[in-house]
Amino acid sequence: MQALLKRKWSLIVLAFIFCFSSFASAAGQKSDIKGHWAEPLIAAWKSKGLINGYKDGTFKPDTPVSKSEWIKLINSSLGYTEQAEFTYKDVRKSDWFAGEVGKAVAAGYIGGDSAGVFMPSQSVTREQAAVMLQKALWLPSEEGASFLDNEEIDKASLGAVGALQKQGLIAGANGKFKPKSSLTRAEAVALLDRVVKADAIVFDKPGTIGPAAGQAYYPKSIVLNVSGIKLQNAQINGNLTVGSAVGDGDAFVDNVKVTGTTFVQGGGANSVHFKNTAMVTIVVDKQTGAVRIAVEGQSQIGTITLQSGANIESANTASVNTVSLSDKLPADSYVRLSGTYSTVNVLAQSIIVDIPDGSIEDLNIDDDAADSTIKLQKEASVLNMILNAAAQILGEGKVGNAVINAEGVEMDKAPDNVKLGQDVKGDVQITVGGQSRPASEPAVQSPVVVTPPSAPSDSTPPTLTAVSPSMVTVGQAVYATSNEAGTIYLVKDVIVHTSTTYLELAVQNGDGIKLSAQAATAVTFQTAGLAIGNWKLVAADGTGNTSSPAAITILAANGDGLAYRNYAIGYNSSIFIIFNKMIVNNMSDMDELKSRVSFSTDNGATFSSLQSGDQLYISSDTLFVVFENEFRGGGNILKVAANSLRDTNGNVLAADVMTPAISQGVNLSMISHTVLPVMIDVGDDLIFSVDRATMVYLVPQSTNGNQTVYDSTVTDGLGKAIDVSSDDVDKPLTLDTAGLQPGKYRLHAWNGESVSVEISVSPPLEYTQIAIYNRAPSEEDSVTITGLIEGDVIKVYSSPGSGLLGSGTVASGQTSVTIGNLTLNDVSGILFFTRTQAGKGESSEIGYGYSDANDPPVAIDNVTVALNGTTTSQTFSYPYSELATDSGESLRIVNAVSSDTDVATVTWNGEYGEVTISRGSATGTCTVTVTLKDSPGLLVDVIVTVTNN
Numbered sequence: 047m048q049a050l051l052k053r054k055w056s057l058i059v060l061a062f063i064f065c066f067s068s069f070a071s072a073a074g075q076k077s078d079i080k081g082h083w084a085e086p087l088i089a090a091w092k093s094k095g096l097i098n099g100y101k102d103g104t105f106k107p108d109t110p111v112s113k114s115e116w117i118k119l120i121n122s123s124l125g126y127t128e129q130a131e132f133t134y135k136d137v138r139k140s141d142w143f144a145g146e147v148g149k150a151v152a153a154g155y156i157g158g159d160s161a162g163v164f165m166p167s168q169s170v171t172r173e174q175a176a177v178m179l180q181k182a183l184w185l186p187s188e189e190g191a192s193f194l195d196n197e198e199i200d201k202a203s204l205g206a207v208g209a210l211q212k213q214g215l216i217a218g219a220n221g222k223f224k225p226k227s228s229l230t231r232a233e234a235v236a237l238l239d240r241v242v243k244a245d246a247i248v249f250d251k252p253g254t255i256g257p258a259a260g261q262a263y264y265p266k267s268i269v270l271n272v273s274g275i276k277l278q279n280a281q282i283n284g285n286l287t288v289g290s291a292v293g294d295g296d297a298f299v300d301n302v303k304v305t306g307t308t309f310v311q312g313g314g315a316n317s318v319h320f321k322n323t324a325m326v327t328i329v330v331d332k333q334t335g336a337v338r339i340a341v342e343g344q345s346q347i348g349t350i351t352l353q354s355g356a357n358i359e360s361a362n363t364a365s366v367n368t369v370s371l372s373d374k375l376p377a378d379s380y381v382r383l384s385g386t387y388s389t390v391n392v393l394a395q396s397i398i399v400d401i402p403d404g405s406i407e408d409l410n411i412d413d414d415a416a417d418s419t420i421k422l423q424k425e426a427s428v429l430n431m432i433l434n435a436a437a438q439i440l441g442e443g444k445v446g447n448a449v450i451n452a453e454g455v456e457m458d459k460a461p462d463n464v465k466l467g468q469d470v471k472g473d474v475q476i477t478v479g480g481q482s483r484p485a486s487e488p489a490v491q492s493p494v495v496v497t498p499p500s501a502p503s504d505s506t507p508p509t510l511t512a513v514s515p516s517m518v519t520v521g522q523a524v525y526a527t528s529n530e531a532g533t534i535y536l537v538k539d540v541i542v543h544t545s546t547t548y549l550e551l552a553v554q555n556g557d558g559i560k561l562s563a564q565a566a567t568a569v570t571f572q573t574a575g576l577a578i579g580n581w582k583l584v585a586a587d588g589t590g591n592t593s594s595p596a597a598i599t600i601l602a603a604n605g606d607g608l609a610y611r612n613y614a615i616g617y618n619s620s621i622f623i624i625f626n627k628m629i630v631n632n633m634s635d636m637d638e639l640k641s642r643v644s645f646s647t648d649n650g651a652t653f654s655s656l657q658s659g660d661q662l663y664i665s666s667d668t669l670f671v672v673f674e675n676e677f678r679g680g681g682n683i684l685k686v687a688a689n690s691l692r693d694t695n696g697n698v699l700a701a702d703v704m705t706p707a708i709s710q711g712v713n714l715s716m717i718s719h720t721v722l723p724v725m726i727d728v729g730d731d732l733i734f735s736v737d738r739a740t741m742v743y744l745v746p747q748s749t750n751g752n753q754t755v756y757d758s759t760v761t762d763g764l765g766k767a768i769d770v771s772s773d774d775v776d777k778p779l780t781l782d783t784a785g786l787q788p789g790k791y792r793l794h795a796w797n798g799e800s801v802s803v804e805i806s807v808s809p810p811l812e813y814t815q816i817a818i819y820n821r822a823p824s825e826e827d828s829v830t831i832t833g834l835i836e837g838d839v840i841k842v843y844s845s846p847g848s849g850l851l852g853s854g855t856v857a858s859g860q861t862s863v864t865i866g867n868l869t870l871n872d873v874s875g876i877l878f879f880t881r882t883q884a885g886k887g888e889s890s891e892i893g894y895g896y897s898d899a900n901d902p903p904v905a906i907d908n909v910t911v912a913l914n915g916t917t918t919s920q921t922f923s924y925p926y927s928e929l930a931t932d933s934g935e936s937l938r939i940v941n942a943v944s945s946d947t948d949v950a951t952v953t954w955n956g957e958y959g960e961v962t963i964s965r966g967s968a969t970g971t972c973t974v975t976v977t978l979k980d981s982p983g984l985l986v987d988v989i990v991t992v993t994n995n
Contacts, residue, residue, distance in 0.1 A: 181206070270299075309329050624668050817830045930978050975987050
């Protein structure tokens with residue numbers, strides 16, 4: 047039996063951790079926080095893994111905090127990650143806190159002194175800490191601090207101290223603030239604990255809050271409670287409230303992401319402006335008078351719920367998924383909707399809805415929304431209207447399809463199609479243009495009508511050109527872009543995706559949601575309320591063609607505990623345990639974690655330790671166990687001990703996790719191709735055998751779900767299958783690939799093993815062909831690929847298989863291509879590249895790292911070479927660490943030149959070879975200049991002083 051193809055997984059984990067020290071407390075050693083006033087806080091933070099103590103087991107709560115430690119705490123607690131250039135003389139790039147200094151500079155809450163130094167080791171005073179935190183939170187200054195020792199507070203710090211006191215973040219002791227005292231480790235924990243636990247931060251002064259560039263972060267809710275206020279460039283990990291104190295004035299919210307709910311309780315006729323915002327839910331509830339809400343720019347809004355009258359205006363560039371006119375709206379309320387909306391639900395009785403222009407995909411009038419009036423003006427249209435209660439539809443606007451589920455419907459203009467809902471009598475009357483007539487179309491199921499698509503006029507499926515992120519916490523947004531206009535669906539992964547009929551049924555049954563999409567324009571899916579688990583995005587064009595799916599995983603909320611979710615099998619050599627959240631090792635290392643995992647072959651009667659050759663991997667939400675020897679039989683159970691894992695929020699696995707009993711799967715053995723992955727051309731045969739009767743599928747690699755999904759994929763001509771009977775077991779079986787499109791496939795024995803198959807796929811790129819140019823923010827980032835042939839198409843992705851950033855085609859007579867207009871945000875990362883050659887499918891991705899644009903290679907000083915009769919040459923070998931350093935980046939040689947070839951000559955062998963300096967014919971001293979380049983393309987010249995004796 048051949049060895050299975052073992053996949054490799056890569057993981058980038060963003061850990062939220064506060065640390066004062068690089069040493070964890072040793073188990074069982076004496077703590078020094080017992081009886082301390084901050085003991086409960088420190089113990090709580092330590093239990094969650096948010097802070098650590100010293101190696102000797104102490105925490106030293108009364109030890110002062112240094113400036114470098116304080117900015118680390120602020121950055122971590124508020125979520126600042128972007129970095130900026132700085133020029134402090136006493137901060138080196140190699141210092142552990144250099145990145146934190148860059149974040150603090152970018153966030154705008156630190157600056158240098160007149161000498162251009164930061165003094166990272168200096169203790170931070172209480173008033174200095176207050177100033178930094180006030181600036182980090184973008185709180186306006188308040189001169190009304192009320193401490194007994196106000197006169198000791200520097201005038202420049204008084205406004206910051208007052209601002210924190212007003213928000214309830216500082217209280218002092220015995221009425222005193224003690225501004226010149228050093229902030230202790232315990233006080234730092236207490237202060238930041240108040241920040242992250244605060245119900246809300248209230249802004250009640252007119253003006254602008256937030257940086258002009260970059261982004262401010264708020265761990266809790268924000269209240270805007272004054273007219274003439276603007277909040278910009280911020281992320282709020284809580285709710286946003288436009289308070290009643292705004293009155294009939296204006297409030298502006300620009301480039302703000304809100305993870306919670308946005309409440310609008312104030313604002314007037316001129317409006318509350320939401321520009322370039324991302325919001326899950328907006329609830330409008332103004333007690334007196336109406337409010338105008340303008341959704342502008344590239345805003346992405348999930349649901350707007352109206353509990354009071356309002357004028358909603360959505361720009362063409364913005365996206366509003368659902369508007370819900372709540373049953374809390376008083377009778378005779380006036381609502382105006384201008385712009386484009388996916389769904390409008392009318393739940394209130396006897397209200398007036400004015401739609402002057404724009405379009406609505408689905409307008410639903412609820413059973414309890416009788417006697418409402420919809421004014422559909424000439425420039426407005428509704429694609430689908432479902433009337434579950436009597437209503438008046440006035441005006442000359444267009445209605446495509448109307449489903450009538452109630453008596454008493456009146457319409458000024460006839461819809462294109464009228465249908466009766468289920469259980470509605472055939473003689474029910476509707477009034478159109480003042481004339482009463484029966485709505486006697488054949489009955490259809492209500493409230494959702496699913497019509498199989500007619501034969502498409504084009505057969506080219508759309509492509510999901512950008513999907514991010516592929517893994518989210520429930521409540522977070524998922525962004526998707528299609529290259530064609532149409533609809534994008536987010537459905538459970540078991541749904542058949544090759545037909546819009548199945549996708550629409552999934553939406554109807556609560557197994558998915560959908561959004562209208564314009565070509566090359568991102569739409570935003572809100573995941574609040576969706577079940578955790580595996581989902582997929584599918585794009586459909588106007589003629590019913592559907593794209594290949596993009597997998598999406600929805601994880602549990604941050605506040606939930608870590609728990610087992612599911613398991614998967616890599617027959618028959620691996621078992622994967624899937625959790626409800628991202629996981630990390632809670633043990634000291636992977637060997638200790640391995641000792642906490644055990645395996646049973648007798649239905650759990652006994653468990654044994656893993657074998658020495660067995661391997662463990664952690665990736666995202668999954669623990670992978672790969673066995674050196676394939677398991678057999680039917681009673682295999684994998685167990686993970688409690689406390690061995692934790693999630694990224696510090697929640698530890700509370701109980702043992704065991705899989706159900708797992709049976710040995712079907713063994714699949716390749717006969718025609720034994721080198722994996724299998725690489726063939728369209729039309730070639732695949733010859734293989736299986737050891738049990740089963741179905742064997744050859745389907746695109748993106749295919750996931752139950753057997754219905756696989757069967758549908760084959761029926762639609764996207765794959766092939768063979769039904770293996772008991773008579774064919776252990777015999778050569780043949781699947782031909784004629785008629786399939788070039789691409790990446792999977793040969794899969796149902797309930798058994800899989801083999802990757804690449805059919806007419808282009809060869810992948812090599813690392814040596816790639817150069818990434820991550821330049822300063824004012825310059826254009828780009829990549830250059832060399833060693834190509836005419837017609838090669840190169841694509842650049844932000845993650846494997848998704849997040850297309852750009853593409854380029856090699857022009858006639860050229861062997862390279864440069865792809866520009868990239869935005870790498872001046873920080874390090876990884877890009878993924880593919881190549882597509884004429885007549886072949888897209889190659890496998892190759893990931894290539896790049897470094898911070900502000901982190902070029904650094905030459906090592908005073909490199910010398912002494913040559914004489916016995917030492918005739920000296921060689922510097924790759925990776926050239928004796929010549930320069932570059933934060934772990936691979937350096938390549940570009941050139942090497944001697945200033946005097948009579949004294950010394952220099953040769954170099956390949957980018958990754960050797961630089962050899964050899965003795966010349968004359969004695970004396972010269973210099974050799976060696977030019978090195980890192981992966982982003984940044985250069986450094988290293989000067990080597992050579993003496994020939």
